[in-house]
Amino acid sequence: MGSKKIGILREGKIPVDRRVPFTPAQAKEVKDKFNVELRCQASEIRCFEDDEYRTNQVTVADNVDDCDILMGVKEVPIKDLLADKTYFFFSHTIKAQSYNRELLQTILKKNITLIDYETLTDKTGKRIVAFGRYAGIVGAYNGIWTYGKRYNLFNIRRAHECFDLDDLKTEFEKVDLPPIKIALTGGGRVAKGAMEVLMGMNIRRVSPAEFLHKEFDHPVFVQLNGRDYNKPKNGGEFVRNEFFSNPENYENDFLKYAEVADLLIAGAYWDPRGPELFKREDISSPEFKIKVIADITCDIEGSIPSTKQPSTIEDPIYDYEPSQGAIEAPFNDEGNITVMAVDNLPCELPRNASQDFGRELIDNVLPYLLGEDADTIIERATIAKEGKLTPKYQYLQDYVDGK
The missing domain is CATH 3.40.50.720 (NAD(P)-binding Rossmann-like Domain)
Structure with missing residues (x-):
């Protein structure tokens, strides 16, 4: 993907979600194992406190705007979406859910690369990260x-x-x-x-x-x-x-x-x-x-x-x-x-759920995200890129167009 700077997002959807893509110990593991810069956005609702990340040598900041890969859990509020970034979250758009049409429209307008956790699968079609x-x-x-x-x-x-x-x-x-x-x-x-x-x-x-x-x-x-x-x-x-x-x-x-x-x-x-x-x-x-x-x-x-x-x-x-x-x-x-x-x-049970989810991300996704995507795991899971729906998700075009 080119970039090596990852940001852990603060969850902004209401009702609040206290889960995280990586626990504090896992965030440190990601830094050390993949030799990347990782930053955690400050949060008062997260099931792990900011100081737990700091203790694990993870930088905590009010914003993560300078990160290229942004990872959360639930949908990012439309007002918070940053142009030209790569986002990972559960978008709830692949079934053409009407309540998230504007979300996907905005992602396309802002030239955002969207990778949905729900679409991350192995070669047999089996999901590789899930709660x-x-x-x-x-x-x-x-x-x-x-x-x-x-x-x-x-x-x-x-x-x-x-x-x-x-x-x-x-x-x-x-x-x-x-x-x-x-x-x-x-x-x-x-x-x-x-x-x-x-x-x-x-x-x-x-x-x-x-x-x-x-x-x-x-x-x-x-x-x-x-x-x-x-x-x-x-x-x-x-x-x-x-x-x-x-x-x-x-x-x-x-x-x-x-x-x-x-x-x-x-x-x-x-x-x-x-x-x-x-x-x-x-x-x-x-x-x-x-x-x-x-x-x-x-x-x-x-x-x-x-x-x-x-x-x-x-x-x-x-x-x-x-x-x-x-x-x-x-x-x-x-x-x-x-x-x-x-x-x-x-x-x-946000602490346990996050622990299992982060483990699957580290083992099953990051090697392909930060290395060679030989099995096209990231490619198959990418819904939007360069302002367009990718070929696999062209079926969502009428949904995007409001038809």
């Missing part, structure tokens, strides 16, 4: 917290009230669940993070067949992959590659699980072309048993019809009234479903 594990950890924990609150079973601290993951784990022994059944969807980083919590709480994992047909005298959970609750419309067997390529050819088969589950933790990626997990009318059926949903994916009015809006860390839950499809105050009526749909879950 998914901590979304799963916090999402599952919040789901158990919500269930406990709804039925007055136990009191545990909120995740964001804990110092870090080790502190969070001290709450696990306080959880005392009745013999409920928990359905967890997904098989990636999110689901693995969720399973860390469920198994850490000594909730036994069972097979899909056991989940459907056996009764237990203790709480259990099942981890469901796409093949477990999707089937071809025209019969035949589930084929994973076909499902991901042409999800519109499949229909949902989740209701059999909804008829025995008490709590749903939704951690599976959903393609809008594919089937919903269930429909609004399904929720009104007497056979539909789920009363608490922790929707980690938080696709608004997507695969889960009760996820009508995102919730916040400060106000994490709401009730869904199925007959009218309306949002109500939590725990308003026993016939409602209580929904946890916080859309920035890793922010509740």
